[in-house]
Amino acid sequence: MTPDSPRPNPHGGAGPSGGAGPSGGAGPASGWADRFADELLRLGVQPPRARRLAEETTQQAAECATAPDALFGPAHLYARHLITELNTAALNPTALNPTAFNPTALNPAVPKAGAGPSGGAIDPGDVRLRLTGVGKRYRRRTIFAGVNLTVRAGEVAAIVGANGCGKSTLLRICASLTRPSSGTVQRTRRVGFVPQDGGTAGWLTADEHFTLFGAAAGVAPRRARSTGEHLAGRLAWRPSRDQLTQHLSGGTRQKLNLVLGELHSPDLLLLDEPYQGFDQGTYLSFWQQILAWRDAGKAVVVVTHLLHDLQHVNQVHDLGATA
Numbered sequence: 001m002t003p004d005s006p007r008p009n010p011h012g013g014a015g016p017s018g019g020a021g022p023s024g025g026a027g028p029a030s031g032w033a034d035r036f037a038d039e040l041l042r043l044g045v046q047p048p049r050a051r052r053l054a055e056e057t058t059q060q061a062a063e064c065a066t067a068p069d070a071l072f073g074p075a076h077l078y079a080r081h082l083i084t085e086l087n088t089a090a091l092n093p094t095a096l097n098p099t100a101f102n103p104t105a106l107n108p109a110v111p112k113a114g115a116g117p118s119g120g121a122i123d124p125g126d127v128r129l130r131l132t133g134v135g136k137r138y139r140r141r142t143i144f145a146g147v148n149l150t151v152r153a154g155e156v157a158a159i160v161g162a163n164g165c166g167k168s169t170l171l172r173i174c175a176s177l178t179r180p181s182s183g184t185v186q187r188t189r190r191v192g193f194v195p196q197d198g199g200t201a202g203w204l205t206a207d208e209h210f211t212l213f214g215a216a217a218g219v220a221p222r223r224a225r226s227t228g229e230h231l232a233g234r235l236a237w238r239p240s241r242d243q244l245t246q247h248l249s250g251g252t253r254q255k256l257n258l259v260l261g262e263l264h265s266p267d268l269l270l271l272d273e274p275y276q277g278f279d280q281g282t283y284l285s286f287w288q289q290i291l292a293w294r295d296a297g298k299a300v301v302v303v304t305h306l307l308h309d310l311q312h313v314n315q316v317h318d319l320g321a322t323a
């Protein structure tokens, strides 16, 4: 599913007739979504938009395999927080997108501080990411096991392997977005994560993304916009002020994703094949950018299928060869 396609209701069924409730199903997620939509309505958001925001939010939680209340907190408080933040950012309230305030959910450019459930934050020294004996199972199926990986400041690591061997899953574990079944994850606190696809909201402009992701990372709106525009320029892209993301080409949306991943100046960048749709020139700029990050002392982990990328990297982890 693309980020711009209508989001299916993760719980099935239509909303209660006449109300904003996005789900007709029972269960904690649908209850959260209904409470969230109700509070948005109470705060003056139009019913169709409230319904869509609630669907989007619960869908993002489902994609993170997390209950909405675990990801966003109590529904009514999150709705109020959203409205307050939007007013602070002086944005057009018709462009509301709740998940933009939770980068972990929309484009997890700022995953929660510290490490995954089984690890801890790394601070001193130059190690930015350390995986020790990390494994992942879905039910009885082992996807991978025994992954050891250390990435230091100024290094680029590539994760390679056949389709379905778990590269994206491993990257999500590095970002603390997926829980490992075994092993420990330690990483620096400032992490930028660029997903393979998704991660942007179709009804926001690029500038609005910069402002909202900046707000989530504590960057003032004007600075976030100028930083975003500067980073976009390095990918040969000049964002238009009023063009909605849903009207951008796939490659340009990926540029936006990359910019959002770097907006808060992370120490560790986790990139999941972020170049899909790039033309040749942009692809070369992308790799130049990775080398510039490396030379600036950042650590980079990139999932790739393209073996000629590997000439640029310091280490290659073949996930197909793990376990």
Ligand SMILES: Nc1ncnc2c1ncn2[C@@H]1O[C@H](COP(=O)(O)OP(=O)(O)OP(=O)(O)O)[C@@H](O)[C@H]1O
Binding pocket: 065, 138, 143, 161, 162, 163, 164, 165, 166, 167, 168, 169, 170
């Ligand atoms: N939430 C989930 N529940 C069950 N299985 C899952 C889940 N997420 C991923 N998988 C399975 O785990 C395996 C690894 O998926 P993943 O997307 O990490 O692979 P990948 O190496 O990145 O694939 P590709 O190269 O095609 O992008 C796949 O078989 C996938 O179906």
